[in-house]
Amino acid sequence: MxxxxxxxxxxxxxxxxxxxxxxxxxxxxxxxxxxxxxxxxxxxxxxxxxxxxxxxxxxxxxxxxxxxxxxxxxxxxxxxxxxxxxxxxxxxxxxxxxxxxxxxxxxxxxxxxxxxxxxxxxxxxxxxxxxxxxxxxxxxxxxxxxxxxxHYLAKRDAKGEEELKPTGATTETEETEASFIYVAEGNKAVLHVTGPPELRLGNEVILLEEHTKQTTFDDQHAKGYGRLSISFRYNGDKCMLRFKFSLSRGTWHLRNVEVEYKEYKDVLVARGDEYTLPSAPLGFSYRCSANNLTFINPNKNETLRSLHLVDYQVQPWLNGGKQFGDVYDCVGFVTAPILAGLFVVTLLIGILGLGITAMLSMHTPNRFESSRNKQLTFTVQE
Structure with a gap:
């Protein structure tokens, strides 16, 4: 034991x-x-x-x-x-x-x-x-x-810190880049935002502008989920975001993200409804033009923590493609203009139906007067 x-x-x-x-x-x-x-x-x-x-x-x-x-x-x-x-x-x-x-x-x-x-x-x-x-x-x-x-741990055990760094040499750090396009290794998934992700931990606001190139996608297609992991650097500390996608009946959904920064680690849930939460069939990307996506901690008793994405487009299971698939957006099929149009069409169809019914109810007379018919006369006496 x-x-x-x-x-x-x-x-x-x-x-x-x-x-x-x-x-x-x-x-x-x-x-x-x-x-x-x-x-x-x-x-x-x-x-x-x-x-x-x-x-x-x-x-x-x-x-x-x-x-x-x-x-x-x-x-x-x-x-x-x-x-x-x-x-x-x-x-x-x-x-x-x-x-x-x-x-x-x-x-x-x-x-x-x-x-x-x-x-x-x-x-x-x-x-x-x-x-x-x-x-x-x-x-x-x-x-x-x-x-x-x-390999890194083995080198540290074998040599001291000073032996690993020659005199006058600079300390090597993870290669980072200040861009807002996050492509997983092998072009398996991609996330694009027009501004840096904004992480709020209580009163602390963290703009994740620099990310390392260790962006991966854990493809668990057979189990119905996938995870896009993006690593950031902020003031020398590592911050990891893991966006979890669920897969059901050929449609993927993004519902939560796991945030790991210093001692903090939590799962934040996406806020929205069926039209504003990211989802699309496999092979399609999702974009809600000029809209943002916010993840928050569901426990109201805790200090508010959130992750904010600005004007985003996302697609998991890209399968090695070099560009986004066709776009699904947040515009639902039933909207106010569509309902108004359907109402007007229904009204016009009703009027047309009444007119056709009235025309079909008209009948021509089946009797006509002739000279052979005996005339009925009346005499008026004074």
């Missing part, structure tokens, strides 16, 4: 990257127990157990997170119980001898939000969903860490 908690604590986590990195926590398949840390052996000897494991598993679920905080078993009770009730193994190395992507076609990569309760539920739910499809003991779960973060 103590060893399981220790391995969970030591497992670093990653955000969105194509290559996973260690340390690794593997569970779920019976052959996981055969994986043990090995040293001073040939590379081919290390590859064989992993290759066989990846091939024998009917499906592999890889979990990654948007944070580098250590995992504690007390904060992830459901995940800890999941690992405890399955075969598991902990691999402390940075890289695997064999990549799972080369030996199994049924691989799902799930990016976790970084919130303890949400991640704990997502780990259990997603893994159980895979079990319901492929069966118990047939699904391999992997918790890994981000390659860039692991």
């Amino acid at each position: 103590h060893l399981i908690a220790l391995t969970i604590c030591l497992s670093l986590v990653l955000s969105c990257t194509a290559t996973i990195s260690g340390p690794y926590l593997l569970w779920g398949h019976e052959k996981v127990n055969k994986l043990q840390p090995e040293a001073l052996v040939e590379a081919s000897t290390k590859e064989l157990p992993l290759m066989q494991l990846f091939k024998d598993a009917k499906a592999i679920v890889i979990f990654v997170r948007n944070s580098t905080n250590r995992l504690e078993g007390t904060k992830y009770p459901r995940f800890q119980n999941l690992v405890k009730t399955n075969a598991w193994s902990y691999l402390p190395q940075r890289n695997l001898a064999a990549e799972p992507f080369n030996y199994n076609a049924n691989i799902e990569v799930i990016n976790l939000s970084g919130h303890n309760e949400e991640d704990d539920a997502e780990l259990l739910t997603s893994y159980n969903d895979a079990l319901s499809i492929y069966g118990n003991g047939e699904v391999l779960g992997i918790l890994a860490s981000r390659e860039e973060d692991a």
Whole structure:
């Protein structure tokens, strides 16, 4: 039990990257127990157990997170119980001898939000969903860490701060740009605003003018949602916005955004109605000309917090396109001018109907007078 908690604590986590990195926590398949840390052996000897494991598993679920905080078993009770009730193994190395992507076609990569309760539920739910499809003991779960973060931490452990920065050299910072077009890697989603997003935290107003180029879109089309993550820099501190899109019956909806800045982390809900909240069919973008979008915290007992987008256009599931799709706007089909037009048309149709009915009710006489008919005369006496 103590060893399981220790391995969970030591497992670093990653955000969105194509290559996973260690340390690794593997569970779920019976052959996981055969994986043990090995040293001073040939590379081919290390590859064989992993290759066989990846091939024998009917499906592999890889979990990654948007944070580098250590995992504690007390904060992830459901995940800890999941690992405890399955075969598991902990691999402390940075890289695997064999990549799972080369030996199994049924691989799902799930990016976790970084919130303890949400991640704990997502780990259990997603893994159980895979079990319901492929069966118990047939699904391999992997918790890994981000390659860039692991590499950076390894350098800091190996060298001191002064050794990493030569004399007279400037400190490297994340590359940022002051633009208001946010395109996810691979052109998977895009958000465009005419002004910087405005974040209000109580009395503090933050204009998010500079964003890093680490804009990603977590495509969970099969589960009915996607998440556009945009990273900003404000006074040297990192601010992350994660716009969550839901997908239902071929139509996407934007209903909330997760905000993470310093110690503050909350989910803000979009304010509006069915015509002003962003939604459109897949392949279409949404734009409400000259209108803004505001996200607020739904709890009235807390200090008002909000995110404000100015004159925006958005489209998830862009699927590599280089421009917005056809635009859906916030103009509903039933408006006052349309209702007035329908009323006038109905009135004219009613008048026309009455006229036609009156004409059809007219009949010609069926009797006419002739000279053969006897005339009736009257005599008036005085």
